[in-house]
Amino acid sequence: MQIKECIVSAPGKAILHGEHAVVHGKVALAVSLNLRTYLRLQATSTSKVCINLPNINTFLSWDVTALKQLLPDSGAELGNVNELDAELVRMLRNFVGVSNGTLDTRSMAILAFLYIYLCVFAQSGELPSLTVSVWSELPTGAGLGSSAAYSVCLAAAMLCASGTIPSPLSDQENTARWGEVEMELINRWAFQGERIIHGNPSGVDNAVGTWGGILRYRSGKTTALSRVPMLRILLTNTKVPRSTKVLVAGVKDKMNKFPSIINPVLESVDAVSCTCEQTLTEMASDTPTPEHYNVLEELIDINQHHLNVIGVGHPSLDTLCRVTLARGLHSKLTGAGGGGCGITLLRPGTVACSVVQNTIQDLRDCGYDCWETRIGAAGVQQHSPLAVKEEVLEVLARY
Numbered sequence: 001m002q003i004k005e006c007i008v009s010a011p012g013k014a015i016l017h018g019e020h021a022v023v024h025g026k027v028a029l030a031v032s033l034n035l036r037t038y039l040r041l042q043a044t045s046t047s048k049v050c051i052n053l054p055n056i057n058t059f060l061s062w063d064v065t066a067l068k069q070l071l072p073d074s075g076a077e078l079g080n081v082n083e084l085d086a087e088l089v090r091m092l093r094n095f096v097g098v099s100n101g102t103l104d105t106r107s108m109a110i111l112a113f114l115y116i117y118l119c120v121f122a123q124s125g126e127l128p129s130l131t132v133s134v135w136s137e138l139p140t141g142a143g144l145g146s147s148a149a150y151s152v153c154l155a156a157a158m159l160c161a162s163g164t165i166p167s168p169l170s171d172q173e174n175t176a177r178w179g180e181v182e183m184e185l186i187n188r189w190a191f192q193g194e195r196i197i198h199g200n201p202s203g204v205d206n207a208v209g210t211w212g213g214i215l216r217y218r219s220g221k222t223t224a225l226s227r228v229p230m231l232r233i234l235l236t237n238t239k240v241p242r243s244t245k246v247l248v249a250g251v252k253d254k255m256n257k258f259p260s261i262i263n264p265v266l267e268s269v270d271a272v273s274c275t276c277e278q279t280l281t282e283m284a285s286d287t288p289t290p291e292h293y294n295v296l297e298e299l300i301d302i303n304q305h306h307l308n309v310i311g312v313g314h315p316s317l318d319t320l321c322r323v324t325l326a327r328g329l330h331s332k333l334t335g336a337g338g339g340g341c342g343i344t345l346l347r348p349g350t351v352a353c354s355v356v357q358n359t360i361q362d363l364r365d366c367g368y369d370c371w372e373t374r375i376g377a378a379g380v381q382q383h384s385p386l387a388v389k390e391e392v393l394e395v396l397a398r399y
């Protein structure tokens with residue numbers, strides 16, 4: 001089978017409000033980041049399928065003939081794009097030697113890769129020999145949606161290499177995006193990848209990785225927010241490791257144990273997201289005022305308290321909030337919490353530059369990574385090698 005080589009990328013995300021609540025049908029507001037995951041897919045004649053994941057120090061390969069044993073004899077459909085094929089996941093666990101219930105999310109990255117590879121290529125008729133290398137500018141397992149950016153890249157590359165979707169690149173363009181129909185398909189396969197890595201994802205992260213921009217997300221419905229003011233956001237990585245899968249399961253346990261206490265908290269998070277959206281819309285239609293920023297800051301504080309109540313806070317995040325508040329800035333965790341990253345809202349113009357610089361220094365003194373980010377980056381893209389930064393191309397070409 002002649003497959004099409006490709007390089008694709010997808011952005012990470014920050015959730016402004018609604019993490020965890022969104023898993024239970026509430027609204028989330030999320031933005032794409034200017035940090036991306038890159039994937040290169042190469043055709044080979046080695047009769048092997050190889051995966052190189054330098055961010056998580058994982059390099060593996062399998063014989064195509066061994067992978068063919070996993071295909072059903074009957075020619076029955078393998079892995080449907082709308083639901084996870086639990087039997088295939090079970091077989092893959094046995095195949096790679098991962099026990100059910102493992103917390104090793106690195107193994108989950110392998111399972112997600114093999115799952116999407118088998119399903120997409122089985123549908124197109126043949127399992128090809130290939131090498132996939134992935135490199136990300138995102139910290140992995142830190143709340144910035146690295147698992148979704150990874151899953152979106154896997155889905156886009158495999159759908160494109162198999163010819164299921166066309167390449168959007170043309171002679172004039174070295175970077176291009178797919179149309180709505182193709183992006184919908186990429187997003188659905190990426191969601192299956194997220195299911196393998198996260199257990200019970202809401203789908204918000206893969207939606208941002210696919211569409212990019214600033215999104216409102218609720219129960220599978222994505223709306224792009226076109227009227228949003230320029231927001232300045234500081235990102236801080238506490239570097240405390242955590243697993244989204246474990247944190248999401250912990251919230252579910254708390255809901256089961258104290259439904260009458262936790263459900264109203266999730267309702268209140270929903271109201272925070274809706275009030276934030278309303279405020280952002282007002283700010284975009286009028287000139288943003290200090291009062292608008294007061295509201296955004298109060299919403300951040302309220303949500304951070306709610307996230308502590310549902311059990312996804314961490315002392316490192318308490319420190320982040322305290323250190324930034326000492327400089328008059330408001331912060332909350334972003335993503336699954338339990339460590340990982342937080343966001344801090346900066347007031348444009350009204351905040352003297354020295355305040356931002358001093359805050360960044362204070363946070364670095366705590367041992368955290370801290371940087372100002374640009375939001376609203378493009379969603380999944382295909383690139384010709386000419387359009388990829390030299391250092392990224394160099395890492396991808398190393399394997």
Ligand SMILES: Nc1ncnc2c1ncn2[C@@H]1O[C@H](COP(=O)(O)OP(=O)(O)O)[C@@H](O)[C@H]1O
Pocket residue numbers: 037053054055056105106107108109110134135136139140141142143144145146147148150197198242243244245335336
């Ligand atoms: N660049 C990458 N290479 C390989 N696996 C990745 C990469 N980025 C993310 N992953 C997968 O996603 C997992 C982290 O996902 P998660 O716990 O949801 O954190 P987050 O999505 O916030 O970064 C990793 O352990 C790995 O399985």
Ligand SMILES: C[C@@](O)(CCOP(=O)(O)O)CC(=O)O
Pocket residue numbers: 018019020021022023142143144145146147198200201202203204205244248334335336337
């Ligand atoms: C906690 C949650 O709302 C976001 C998780 O994001 P991340 O994997 O921590 O980047 C889970 C989800 O929406 O699937």
Ligand SMILES: [Mg+2]
Pocket residue numbers: 145146147148198205244
């Ligand atoms: Mg994730």
